[in-house]
Amino acid sequence: MSEWFNRVVSLTREELIVEWSERNPTWTEEELSYQVESKLQVSPHVVQTFDQPEPIWREALPKIACPILLLTGDRENGLIAPQDVQAMSGLWRNGRVVQIEGAGHMVHYDCYEPFVESVRAFLAECC
Numbered sequence: 001m002s003e004w005f006n007r008v009v010s011l012t013r014e015e016l017i018v019e020w021s022e023r024n025p026t027w028t029e030e031e032l033s034y035q036v037e038s039k040l041q042v043s044p045h046v047v048q049t050f051d052q053p054e055p056i057w058r059e060a061l062p063k064i065a066c067p068i069l070l071l072t073g074d075r076e077n078g079l080i081a082p083q084d085v086q087a088m089s090g091l092w093r094n095g096r097v098v099q100i101e102g103a104g105h106m107v108h109y110d111c112y113e114p115f116v117e118s119v120r121a122f123l124a125e126c127c
Helices: 002-010 013-023 029-040 044-050 057-063 082-089 112-126
Strands: 068-073 095-100
Touching: 002 029, 002 044, 013 029, 057 082, 068 082, 068 112, 082 095, 095 112
Parallel strands: 068 095
Antiparallel strands: none
């Protein structure tokens, strides 16, 4: 993660737009602009948090009483490692994993309709 971040902050806004538009061809110009601007505004000090030991979600998930919906992209493009998805699903009380094929980290940008359908189905079932 640190290598990725250091590379991102070394690029210009224009270079980031080109790179992100190639990697995310379904994103609108507004979505690309928002993502690129957000990367340019991140403090370089955030890198210190990337290499922390075990994340706190392992302690937090069992304590959550409400239903949980974890939306992930496909394994090739997703941000959450498959072993972490499996670990999460074994820790929560009442949760569901929905993997949306063709989506990366930004599921709602990459595959908006399947994202909305998944959220609506989850809410209809638990609310």
